Amino acid sequence: MKKHIVKIKSIEFINYNVLEVVTEKPENYDFEPWQATEIAINLEGCKNEKRPFTFTNLPREKDLQFTIKVYPSLNGVTKKLSKLEEGAELILGDVFGAIQFKGKGVFLAGGAGVTPFIAIFKSLGFQNEMDYNSLIFANKTEKDIFLEQEFETLLGKRFMNILSEEETQKYPTGHIDRDFLKSIIKDFSQYFYVCGPPEMTESVTEDLKSLGVAAEKIVIEDYD
Structure with a gap:
């Protein structure tokens, strides 16, 4: 699995427990509207702690967006993500996903x-x-x-x-x-x-x- 290191361009709560995270988009990093990737935080002790998150913006856009529900009680990736600031680095994996639009x-x-x-x-x-x-x-x-x-x-x-x-x-x-x-x-x-x-x-x-x-x-x- 190829790893892509990207910087957070913006991060904010859009609800009391939901984050909107916008990151850089790696070159030739293509996805479909229903797909996801695994994300880890590029810090010691966090690099191997990965969780899947869905892309929530359109593939044609220049950045990547993720809408992430935070679970503070689990003390896992989402809680750690909520503590990050603009400029922090994330590690993205390959694109995957089973959900797709088949018809109305x-x-x-x-x-x-x-x-x-x-x-x-x-x-x-x-x-x-x-x-x-x-x-x-x-x-x-x-x-x-x-x-x-x-x-x-x-x-x-x-x-x-x-x-x-x-x-x-x-x-x-x-x-x-x-x-x-x-x-x-x-x-x-x-x-x-x-x-x-x-x-x-x-x-x-x-x-x-x-x-x-x-x-x-x-x-x-x-x-x-």
């Missing part, structure tokens, strides 16, 4: 699982092909929702939030489960893109199949 459909995301979809939405928006795609974004509480304005701009009324641990008048409460899906979706012949914790993707996949969705119409990517 419903995107079902749990927490940080929305990140593989961000560049896809930007790419579709750039091509004026966002029509008929929708996003259901599951989080624990309202404060956990991030990039809400951007998703609303891209998707309009085809963007919905659901909260599992907080009741509000603005959003439904619960999980993306069979009853919820059946209550809001009329067409189960379209594609369904699922990304979230493994237990979520497993349960949502089973619920979709029980509602008649063909296996080949379910596109899945887990994150840990």
